[in-house]
Amino acid sequence: MSLLIGSLTIGFILSLLALGVHISFYIFDFPDITAEGSITLGAAITAVMLMKGWHPLLATPMAFFAGALAGAVTAILAMKFSINKLLAGIMTMTALYSVNLRIMGRSNIPLMNERTLVSEVEALSQKVFRASTVPLLHWEVSVRDLGQLILCPLLIALVALLLYFFFRTNLGTAMRATGDNAQMIRAQGVDDSKMIILGLAISNGLIALSGALLAQYQGFADVQMGIGMVVWGLASVIIGEAMVGTRDLGYTIIGAVMGSVLFRLLVAIALRWGVNPNDLKLITAAFVFLALIMPKLLPFFKARIRRLAHA
Amino acid sequence: MLEVNGVRKTFHPGSVNEVRALQGVTLDIQDGSFTVVIGTNGSGKSTLLNAIAGSFLVDEGTLHLAGRDITLWPEYRRAALFGRVFQNPFSGTCPQLSIAENFALAAHRGFRRGLGWAVRGGLRRQVREVVARLDMGLEDRLDTPIGTLSGGQRQALTLLMATWQKPQLLLLDEHTAALDPKSADQIITLTEKIVTSERLTALMVTHSMQQAARFGDRLVMMHRGQLIEDLAGDRKKRVRAEELLERFEELRRSDLLDESAAEMLERCYV
Numbered sequence A: 001m002s003l004l005i006g007s008l009t010i011g012f013i014l015s016l017l018a019l020g021v022h023i024s025f026y027i028f029d030f031p032d033i034t035a036e037g038s039i040t041l042g043a044a045i046t047a048v049m050l051m052k053g054w055h056p057l058l059a060t061p062m063a064f065f066a067g068a069l070a071g072a073v074t075a076i077l078a079m080k081f082s083i084n085k086l087l088a089g090i091m092t093m094t095a096l097y098s099v100n101l102r103i104m105g106r107s108n109i110p111l112m113n114e115r116t117l118v119s120e121v122e123a124l125s126q127k128v129f130r131a132s133t134v135p136l137l138h139w140e141v142s143v144r145d146l147g148q149l150i151l152c153p154l155l156i157a158l159v160a161l162l163l164y165f166f167f168r169t170n171l172g173t174a175m176r177a178t179g180d181n182a183q184m185i186r187a188q189g190v191d192d193s194k195m196i197i198l199g200l201a202i203s204n205g206l207i208a209l210s211g212a213l214l215a216q217y218q219g220f221a222d223v224q225m226g227i228g229m230v231v232w233g234l235a236s237v238i239i240g241e242a243m244v245g246t247r248d249l250g251y252t253i254i255g256a257v258m259g260s261v262l263f264r265l266l267v268a269i270a271l272r273w274g275v276n277p278n279d280l281k282l283i284t285a286a287f288v289f290l291a292l293i294m295p296k297l298l299p300f301f302k303a304r305i306r307r308l309a310h311a
Numbered sequence B: 001m002l003e004v005n006g007v008r009k010t011f012h013p014g015s016v017n018e019v020r021a022l023q024g025v026t027l028d029i030q031d032g033s034f035t036v037v038i039g040t041n042g043s044g045k046s047t048l049l050n051a052i053a054g055s056f057l058v059d060e061g062t063l064h065l066a067g068r069d070i071t072l073w074p075e076y077r078r079a080a081l082f083g084r085v086f087q088n089p090f091s092g093t094c095p096q097l098s099i100a101e102n103f104a105l106a107a108h109r110g111f112r113r114g115l116g117w118a119v120r121g122g123l124r125r126q127v128r129e130v131v132a133r134l135d136m137g138l139e140d141r142l143d144t145p146i147g148t149l150s151g152g153q154r155q156a157l158t159l160l161m162a163t164w165q166k167p168q169l170l171l172l173d174e175h176t177a178a179l180d181p182k183s184a185d186q187i188i189t190l191t192e193k194i195v196t197s198e199r200l201t202a203l204m205v206t207h208s209m210q211q212a213a214r215f216g217d218r219l220v221m222m223h224r225g226q227l228i229e230d231l232a233g234d235r236k237k238r239v240r241a242e243e244l245l246e247r248f249e250e251l252r253r254s255d256l257l258d259e260s261a262a263e264m265l266e267r268c269y270v
Helices: A002-027 A035-051 A056-080 A085-104 A117-129 A143-167 A170-180 A182-187 A192-218 A229-244 A249-272 A277-310 B045-053 B099-107 B121-132 B151-162 B181-197 B209-214 B233-238 B241-269
Strands: A108-110 A133-136 A139-142 A220-222 B002-011 B019-029 B034-039 B060-065 B082-085 B169-173 B202-205 B218-223 B226-232
Touching: A002 A035, A002 A139, A002 A143, A002 A170, A002 A192, A002 A229, A002 A249, A035 A056, A035 A085, A035 A108, A035 A192, A035 A220, A035 A229, A056 A085, A056 A117, A056 A192, A117 A143, A117 A192, A133 A143, A139 A143, A143 A170, A143 A192, A143 A249, A170 A182, A170 A192, A170 B099, A182 A192, A192 A220, A229 A249, A229 A277, A249 A277, B002 B045, B019 B045, B019 B060, B019 B226, B034 B045, B034 B209, B045 B082, B045 B169, B045 B202, B082 B151, B099 B121, B099 B151, B121 B151, B151 B181, B181 B202, B209 B241, B218 B241, B226 B233
Parallel strands: B034 B202, B034 B218, B082 B169, B169 B202
Antiparallel strands: A108 A220, A133 A139, B002 B019, B002 B060, B218 B226
């Protein structure tokens, strides 16, 4: 049971990563690799601030701003200096590795004994439930886990709603149009590179926020924690897209969140089955590969089957 | 109103692909006029329009609009002054956004875009009313993505969007060339209706001699990056499509002559 609750919670936390990847890859059509560095950046900033005794409610949002800065750097490299988009992301990501080490001062910061969002939630849940465990469907569940499982989706829902409303405003609509048809949006008087800078800032801000939450949840920030996160986010977005089956703005946002949670559940099941955790990234990459070629393969197989049926 | 002064543009200078697209073009467009630009393939007529719109910066010469020097303005900044319709009917609209959202983008051309709701009730009603006049049945489909519409429908909407905020100058770049004959006819009729009723200043590049003869109050012909003919007033009114075709044929023959003469000289002396 605690495995299920744990995967759901991590799924919700990483849905911020999925939303960020959705914004850069799908809305702006910008293959942004900065994510691998900015998720660690968020974790690093928040961990250091928590260590210095800042309140978690102040330390966590700081991750957003740091991530936004990283995203803006990538976008400026790509748009103002006309550097290949992938390369711009790789450059920022590489630079962030050193930056993150500088911020943290070492490669790993444990947060078990600090005051974090997790410890706050634990205290709050214990106050509400007046116990340290409660029975849930015949299982004894720790109120800390339960509190996280309740509060995390609420936070994500808030962020998702804000994003939805933002993308329906004049500014947000212009941003969506930039990824769709840059020539058109320039002809409507919009500086498209400014839109992309702002868009990648929001995207990487969300990803860094996801890193800050993840570090607090797992109890440490680690300089390696970003590796493979872009593909992870992509896998979530692809699953989400398959689930909602439309490109309508609201549905794709919900899809990214649902995809992230479902993907995390699938991973938990795979691990339970005895899949070696070291193989996880290989499996994730293979999964994204399959998901990307499916739309091309399906018609081919269908045509084959039809021909066989006629013969 | 618009003053184009000695504008030159060379693409890929110094390479084998060097194209001298504009070789000193000077053109003065009067307020309220409807100027039609024609020319042979590769004459630089579309390049001229793009130079005015700011798709690239010119190598030499200046551009002034209503007294303001816009020579170095980036494309998006100039867009506050111009309405644009492209040759490709898919260039002027955002396929994934709905009809209403596309109009919301156009309604803010030249204004700051903030955190106000993009598709408001008031705008929606106005869009509905204007789109209904097209008689294409689109007024009930304001929330469908524009990408699901046909090229002709999208070009009609682009035209309405380009003139939603009254532009100082409407730039039309062969905007019927990629459409089927029936849609092309609808679009050119709609263009004339809007330009006359809104009293717009327009600059239209076209490939069609019929359109060139029928529309506008001034006709400019381009060849090899230069203006070679400028008909206004009565001379423009009298001009017929056949005459224009003859003039084109003449140009083609003189081009051939140039080449054969060069070949002959080469044979004799090299």
